Amino acid sequence: xxxxxxxxxxxxxxxxxxxxxxxxxxxxxxxxxxxxxxxxxxxxxxxxxxxxxxxxxxxxxxxxxxxxxxxxxxxxxxxxxxxxxxxxxxxxxxxxxxxxxxxxxxxxxxxxxxxxxxxxxxxxxxxxxxxxxxxxxxxxxxxxxxxxxxxxxxxxxxxxxxxxxxxxxxxxxxxxxxxxxxxxxxxxxxxxxxxxxxxxxxxxxxxxxxxxx
Amino acid sequence: xxxxxxxxxxxxxxxxxxxxxxxxxxxxxxxxxxxxxxxxxxxxxxxxxxxxxxxxxxxxxxxxxxxxxxxxxxxxxxxxxxxxxxxxxxxxxxxxxxxxxxxxxxxxxxxxxxxxxxxxxxxxxxxxxxxxxxxxxxxxxxxxxxxxxxxxxxxxxxxxxxxxxxxxxxxxxxxxxxxxxxxxxxxxxxxxxxxxxxxxxxxxxxxxxxxxx
Numbered sequence: 386x387x388x389x390x391x392x393x394x395x396x397x398x399x400x401x402x403x404x405x406x407x408x409x410x411x412x413x414x415x416x417x418x419x420x421x422x423x424x425x426x427x428x429x430x431x432x433x434x435x436x437x438x439x440x441x442x443x444x445x446x447x448x449x450x451x452x453x454x455x456x457x458x459x460x461x462x463x464x465x466x467x468x469x470x471x472x473x474x475x476x477x478x479x480x481x482x483x484x485x486x487x488x489x490x491x492x493x494x495x496x497x498x499x500x501x502x503x504x505x506x507x508x509x510x511x512x513x514x515x516x517x518x519x520x521x522x523x524x525x526x527x528x529x530x531x532x533x534x535x536x537x538x539x540x541x542x543x544x545x546x547x548x549x550x551x552x553x554x555x556x557x558x559x560x561x562x563x564x565x566x567x568x569x570x571x572x573x574x575x576x577x578x579x580x581x582x583x584x585x586x587x588x589x590x591x592x593x594x595x596x597x598x
Numbered sequence: 599x600x601x602x603x604x605x606x607x608x609x610x611x612x613x614x615x616x617x618x619x620x621x622x623x624x625x626x627x628x629x630x631x632x633x634x635x636x637x638x639x640x641x642x643x644x645x646x647x648x649x650x651x652x653x654x655x656x657x658x659x660x661x662x663x664x665x666x667x668x669x670x671x672x673x674x675x676x677x678x679x680x681x682x683x684x685x686x687x688x689x690x691x692x693x694x695x696x697x698x699x700x701x702x703x704x705x706x707x708x709x710x711x712x713x714x715x716x717x718x719x720x721x722x723x724x725x726x727x728x729x730x731x732x733x734x735x736x737x738x739x740x741x742x743x744x745x746x747x748x749x750x751x752x753x754x755x756x757x758x759x760x761x762x763x764x765x766x767x768x769x770x771x772x773x774x775x776x777x778x779x780x781x782x783x784x785x786x787x788x789x790x791x792x793x794x795x796x797x798x799x800x801x802x803x804x805x806x807x808x809x810x811x
C-alpha cells in the first residue's frame with residue numbers, strides 16, 4: 386500500500402485526505418500551524434496523523450496542498466529528502482487579485498517549474514488542480530464521480546497516483562506528459578474566474594469540470 | 599430576429615445550423631463545394647438556404663465553421679462586407695498531426711488573431727469551440743444541455759450570440775473578454791488529444807466539456 390503525505394492543512398489538504406482515507410491509505414499531514422493540523426487530524430480520525438513543518442516526509446506519494454509559490458518553497462526546502470518520491474502538484478498559479486492571468490510565463494506551467502526544483506529521482510505529477518475542495522471531499526458532483534485529470538512524464542508515477550485516486554472513487558483521465566499541465570492550469574484561470582465572479586450566481590467554488598458522458 | 603450565416607458545410611456547420619433552426623432562425627449556408635452545401639440544405643429543410651463561396655453574407659451573425667487557417671482567409675476575403683457584423687469564431691487552432699501544440703503562439707488565441715483581420719466595426723465572439731459536432735447537433739450530453747463558453751470584448755455582440763445559443767437549448771457561460779479564448783482553445787488541445795488517442799476508448803469526438811452541477 387502506498388503511504389501518503391499531504392503538505393498543507395487547508396481545504397484542499399482536508400479534501401485529499403478524506404479521499405485517501407476512503408481509499409484505505411494512511412495519511413501524514415504536515416502543516417505550519419500545529420493547532421490547525423491537529424484539528425484536521427481529529428476531524429479525519431483513524432488513519433491520519435499530524436506533524437509539524439520540517440518533519441521528514443513518510444509517504445512515497447507527497448501531495449503539495451499549498452499555494453503554488455509556497456509549493457515551490459516546500460520542494461526546495463525538503464530537497465533531497467524527496468528523492469525517489471512521487472510529488473503531486475495540485476496548484477493553480479492564478480493571479481487571485483484579477484483572475485486575468487497566470488503567475489507562470491506563457492508556454493510553461495506550475496508543474497514543470499516545480500519539477501525543475503525537485504530531486505532528479507523524484508517524479509512530479511499534475512493532478513487534482515481542476516477539483517475544488519468542497520466537491521472533492523464528497524467525491525461526486527451532480528451524482529457522478531469527479532474527473533481527476535492527470536499529467537506526468539513517468540508512467541509509473543502516474544500509475545501510482547491514478548490508483549489511489551481511482552480507489553478513492555474518482556474517475557481518472559490521463560492527459561499525457563507533464564507539459565499538459567499548461568492546459569489544465571490555463572483552463573482553471575477561466576473556471577476560477579467564473580467562481581469568483583458574482584454575476585455567476587451558480588458558481589461558488591463547488592462546481593466540477595467534467596468530460597461527459 | 600437575427601439572421602444567421604454559416605460559412606462552411608461540414609459537421610460543425612451542420613450542427614450549428616440544426617441548433618439555429620431549432621431556435622427559429624433562418625440559416626444561410628455558404629460553402630465551397632456546392633453539392634455538399636446542397637445536400638446539407640436538403641437535410642436541414644425549411645429555413646435553410648445554400649449559397650456558393652463569395653456570395654454576400656446575409657446574416658448579422660456569421661459563424662466561421664471552417665478550420666482556423668481557412669477562417670482567417672475567409673475573414674480577409676470578405677473584408678469590409680463583414681462590417682458591423684458579429685463574427686463567431688468556433689475554431690481550435692490545434693496541430694492535428696500531433697495534438698501536442700497549438701498553431702497560435704503562446705499568449706494569444708485564434709479568436710484574437712481573427713479579430714485583428716476583421717473590420718473594426720465588426721465584433722468577434724469566441725463560442726462553441728468546446729462543442730463537438732455530434733453532441734452539439736443533439737444539444738445535450740448525458741441528459742443535460744451542452745455548455746457553450748462564450749468570450750468577447752463587446753457585451754452587445756455576446757448578448758446576441760448568447761441569445762441564439764440559449765434559444766437553441768444550450769447553457770451559455772460568459773467567460774469574459776476575448777482573450778479568455780486563450781484558455782478555451784488551450785483546453786481543447788488537451789480534450790481533442792484525448793478523443794484522438796485510441797487508449798481512451800470512451801472518448802470518440804462525442805463528449806462534452808461541462809461545468810457541473
